[in-house]
Amino acid sequence: MTPRPTPDTAGRFGDADLIGTLVAAWDRFWFTPASGRPLAAVRIGAAAIGLALWWSYAADLQAWFGPAGLLPVDTVRQWRSPFGWSLFDHASSAPLLATLFAALGMVFVLLLVGLGTPVVAPLAALSWASLLHRGPMLAGPADDCLSIILWCLAIGPAGGHLSVDRWLRDRTGRPAPPRGARARVAQGLLQVHASAITIGAIAAQLKGDAWWDGLAAWYLAAAPQGLVGGLLPLLDESEYLTNLITHGITAFEVLFAAGLWFSSTQRLVARVGLVGWPLVGLFAGMPLWGIAMALFGLPLAVGGGTASRRR
Amino acid sequence: MGEPWRSFTATRKLSPGSGPVNAGRRRGGRQDRGKAAKTAAVESAGKSDHTSGEQASGDRFHERNTLNRTLSARSSPPAEGGRGRPSDVSRAVASMAIAIYLVGLGLSMAANTGSGSSALIRTIKGRLFAPWLVPAWLDLGFDYRLTYGTAEDAAHGLQVARFTGGSTPGLALPGDREGERAARWRRLARTVLADRDDADRDGLLAAAVGQGAFDDLGVEDVVVRVMTTPLPERGGPVPVPTQALVARVRRVAGDLQLLRSEPRGELAPVVRPADAASDGPVEPPR
Numbered sequence: 001m002t003p004r005p006t007p008d009t010a011g012r013f014g015d016a017d018l019i020g021t022l023v024a025a026w027d028r029f030w031f032t033p034a035s036g037r038p039l040a041a042v043r044i045g046a047a048a049i050g051l052a053l054w055w056s057y058a059a060d061l062q063a064w065f066g067p068a069g070l071l072p073v074d075t076v077r078q079w080r081s082p083f084g085w086s087l088f089d090h091a092s093s094a095p096l097l098a099t100l101f102a103a104l105g106m107v108f109v110l111l112l113v114g115l116g117t118p119v120v121a122p123l124a125a126l127s128w129a130s131l132l133h134r135g136p137m138l139a140g141p142a143d144d145c146l147s148i149i150l151w152c153l154a155i156g157p158a159g160g161h162l163s164v165d166r167w168l169r170d171r172t173g174r175p176a177p178p179r180g181a182r183a184r185v186a187q188g189l190l191q192v193h194a195s196a197i198t199i200g201a202i203a204a205q206l207k208g209d210a211w212w213d214g215l216a217a218w219y220l221a222a223a224p225q226g227l228v229g230g231l232l233p234l235l236d237e238s239e240y241l242t243n244l245i246t247h248g249i250t251a252f253e254v255l256f257a258a259g260l261w262f263s264s265t266q267r268l269v270a271r272v273g274l275v276g277w278p279l280v281g282l283f284a285g286m287p288l289w290g291i292a293m294a295l296f297g298l299p300l301a302v303g304g305g306t307a308s309r310r311r
Numbered sequence: 312m313g314e315p316w317r318s319f320t321a322t323r324k325l326s327p328g329s330g331p332v333n334a335g336r337r338r339g340g341r342q343d344r345g346k347a348a349k350t351a352a353v354e355s356a357g358k359s360d361h362t363s364g365e366q367a368s369g370d371r372f373h374e375r376n377t378l379n380r381t382l383s384a385r386s387s388p389p390a391e392g393g394r395g396r397p398s399d400v401s402r403a404v405a406s407m408a409i410a411i412y413l414v415g416l417g418l419s420m421a422a423n424t425g426s427g428s429s430a431l432i433r434t435i436k437g438r439l440f441a442p443w444l445v446p447a448w449l450d451l452g453f454d455y456r457l458t459y460g461t462a463e464d465a466a467h468g469l470q471v472a473r474f475t476g477g478s479t480p481g482l483a484l485p486g487d488r489e490g491e492r493a494a495r496w497r498r499l500a501r502t503v504l505a506d507r508d509d510a511d512r513d514g515l516l517a518a519a520v521g522q523g524a525f526d527d528l529g530v531e532d533v534v535v536r537v538m539t540t541p542l543p544e545r546g547g548p549v550p551v552p553t554q555a556l557v558a559r560v561r562r563v564a565g566d567l568q569l570l571r572s573e574p575r576g577e578l579a580p581v582v583r584p585a586d587a588a589s590d591g592p593v594e595p596p597r
Contacts, residue, residue, distance in 0.1 A: 026406065027402065027406075030402075030405070030406065030409060031396060031397060031402055031405070032396075033395030033396055052491070053491060056490065056491035056492045056494075056495060057495070059492060060492065060495070060496075063523075068523060068526055069523055070499075070519060070520045070523035070524070071499075071516075071519060071523070072519055072522075072523070075515055075516065075518075075519040078512075078515060079512055079515055079516065081441065081445045081450070083441055083442050083445035083446055084445055084446065085446050125447070126447075128448070129446065129447050129448035132448050133446070133448065135499075137498060137499050137502035137516065138495040138498055138499055139498070140491070140494055140495070140498060141453075141455050142491070143448075144448070144451045144453070147447075147448040147449065147451075148449065148451075151447065151449065178395050179395045180395040181395060181396060181397045181401075181402075181405075185405065185409070188409075189409075192413065192416070193416075196416060196420060196453065197453040197455075199420075199453075200420050200424075200452060200453025200454060200455065201453060201454075201455040201456070201457070203424070203454075204424070204425060204453075204454045204455060204456035205455075205456050205457060207425070207426065207456070207459075208456060208458070208459030208460065208461070209459070209460070210458060210459055210460035210461075215460060215545065216457065216458050216459075216460060218460075218545055219458045219459075219460035219464065219542050220457060220458050222542060222543050222545075223458065223464065223466065223542060224466040224540050225466050225493070225494065225497065236545075236546070249457075280457075283457075284457045284458070285494075286494075288491060289455070
């Protein structure tokens with residue numbers, strides 16, 4: 001005779017089922033083998049942004065970090081977090097500083113062409129963090145985003161496609177790199193950060209009245225460092241247009257942060273992000289940040305998301 | 312003002328001086344068992360076509376294997392084959408690492424907002440996560456507000472000049488720089504100003520900036536100014552830059568000194584009643 005299940009027993013079955021579903025979803029999200037091709041596209045974009053940001057340090061490098069620069073090592077050590085560490089702290093002479101800096105540029109070039117990527121990608125992440133720690137007060141949103149992307153590239157096999165590494169592999173007759181879980185982990189981290197950064201930005205923006213009264217777009221255009229000052233006469237003429245752009249930016253961010261998590265929308269949202277984020281970046285006077293944000297969604301835009309895996 | 316500011320150019324020197332573990336080999340044990348069982352079931356079904364006596368046992372075998380496959384599908388996530396899927400141990404380790412990182416990410420976001428953070432979150436993040444998130448430049452709050460349309464969004468700049476004037480032009484930063492390069496100078500200027508409100512960092516950067524300009528300006532007594540250009544009001548006049556911080560930096564007998572003077576605009580006004588005598592007692596503002 002079969003005993004009837006008690007409510008407790010039934011409850012345990014329900015919990016186990018829920019936990020099992022969650023574990024399976026977690027497992028599917030993080031460990032379903034994925035192609036490294038989307039990651040290779042991110043690698044190329046990140047290296048290009050990295051070179052642009054690296055170049056923005058080049059001209060003033062000695063003025064900031066040189067032996068008699070405006071930001072002496074001792075001062076920066078006192079100023080930054082005690083956990084901060086920089087290889088550039090040890091550049092005690094101008095030539096050594098220039099050499100280290102040139103080496104970082106070379107690392108980005110290697111990352112761009114995809115040569116020695118398994119070593120170069122972690123090296124780029126470490127070196128970039130090291131440069132930022134040398135002058136944390138100089139770093140901006142684009143620097144932050146690049147740092148995250150570089151660490152994601154260090155985790156995943158970013159050199160398996162569209163790279164010199166791949167070309168060499170093909171020449172020697174070795175097979176193409178298989179789909180792997182590391183690529184999926186890296187893409188998953190990019191997806192998580194895309195949402196997290198957007199949520200952080202939305203939360204910060206909505207603390208200001210300008211994002212509620214719809215005038216933020218006007219202030220962005222009117223800022224001395226803004227890049228869309230040419231739109232100011234148009235925005236002056238039409239408050240509705242100003243409101244539309246302001247609320248459009250907020251709506252885009254909300255849709256981007258949420259839409260990445262639904263298989264039915266993630267590809268569309270990521271593709272819209274490829275255009276939308278650079279436009280937002282341009283409006284905000286931070287074009288490189290906009291491009292970096294678009295890179296976070298690139299794997300989903302080119303078919304690296306859960307939707308494509310299910311097919 | 313009126314000093315002949317010149318841009319601080321770039322070329323000018325400031326001074327002389329697991330992988331997938333067993334990828335393709337392991338192929339997910341449960342699924343392999345399921346696949347093998349399926350093959351056996353097909354073979355068994357084929358045999359049963361020819362051998363009627365084995366029909367019953369073949370059906371039972373088929374049912375058992377169908378159950379096997381069902382259980383496999385439930386307990387293991389669907390995948391495009393087991394190729395490239397890491398082992399259970401690798402997945403467990405990676406899951407733990409990812410989960411810990413995600414907690415760190417959440418705490419970093421909560422602890423690095425412009426609105427401040429609770430002591431609890433600061434402590435947990437500071438003790439458990441900052442030691443490994445900070446060196447990797449991952450301790451970030453993503454507090455990217457873009458604009459509030461307020462004084463906080465003013466464009467900042469630095470000016471450094473000889474305290475006693477003279478013919479040597481001062482430094483204006485970012486000057487005529489553009490793009491990300493100019494943005495870095497503006498961030499430096501903003502930080503110099505913001506450090507006024509931080510007891511641990513107060514004057515640290517202003518002194519460093521002044522000291523760094525000694526050789527360039529040829530004196531050891533300079534004045535550092537942070538200039539702010541506020542956002543214009545809609546329909547209002549174009550704002551002019553104002554001094555937000557003025558600090559004199561000098562070296563006396565080998566010691567670096569920072570003497571700060573508050574701009575007039577930031578001093579509290581003395582309010583007197585209109586009918587009070589000029590030498591009468593000052594009344595507090597109502």
